[in-house]
Amino acid sequence: MVIGIIGENCSGKSTLADRIQSELGGEIVTGKDYLRMAKSESIAAALFRKKLEQAVNGAHLIYVISEPAQIGLLPERAVRILVTADLETIKNRFRMRMGGNLPDPVEKMLERKHGQFDSIACDFRYNGASEDPTALCQALKQRL
Numbered sequence: 804m805v806i807g808i809i810g811e812n813c814s815g816k817s818t819l820a821d822r823i824q825s826e827l828g829g830e831i832v833t834g835k836d837y838l839r840m841a842k843s844e845s846i847a848a849a850l851f852r853k854k855l856e857q858a859v860n861g862a863h864l865i866y867v868i869s870e871p872a873q874i875g876l877l878p879e880r881a882v883r884i885l886v887t888a889d890l891e892t893i894k895n896r897f898r899m900r901m902g903g904n905l906p907d908p909v910e911k912m913l914e915r916k917h918g919q920f921d922s923i924a925c926d927f928r929y930n931g932a933s934e935d936p937t938a939l940c941q942a943l944k945q946r947l
Contacts, residue, residue, distance in 0.1 A: 804860045804947065806827075807877045809868045809920055810886030813896035815931020819886055819939075821866045827947075829863025835874065852876060855858040871919060882946065884939070885925040888932040890917045940941070 806823060807920075808816045820831050837851035838844060857879045858864035868874055877883065888896075893913055898905040929939055 804863050804943075805855050805878055806814050806863065806865045806943065807868055807874070807881045808865060808886060809874060809881045809883060809923065809925065810931065811888070811916055812869055812902065813893045813917065814886045814888040815884045815929075816867045816869065819884070819929060819931060819936055820867050822936045823865055823940060823943065824863075825835040827863050827943060829865050831865045833867040834869060838874075848876065852878075853891065855881070874923065880944065882927070883923070883925040884927045884929055885920055885923060886920070886931045888930065890914065892932040893917065911933060 804827075806821075806829075808820050810816045820833075824831055826905075832851075836902065837854075838847045840850045840854075841847040841942070851898070855864060855878050857874065860876050866873075866877065890913070894905060894910060897909065897913060901909070905929075927939055929936070
């Protein structure tokens, strides 16, 4: 099964990916990590697409996506999970990630990008600020 976990920075994608991995197993690939598969970006993308297609009916692959362009790499039969969080939670998490300081340009970038995935088609919506992932993991297990 391919599971695409899609959302903004600091929305809770990686935490959810870790939980899904602990429940279902599988490999986690984040963002553009697939570029390590080849020296050429186009070759790496082609190799990653092939790996994703093979994982649809094979070993689980959890792909953590934070850029809209990466959604196009997901195969049609991938399970898509949209992870959301309110803007203040995202800012606070980003501030903690940056040692307690959130520079104004970063804050403006977070505000500009907030909600960028809200209109995508997804199989599940998960609030990374307030939901427990247990029910979502159970729903994924039922799809196996």
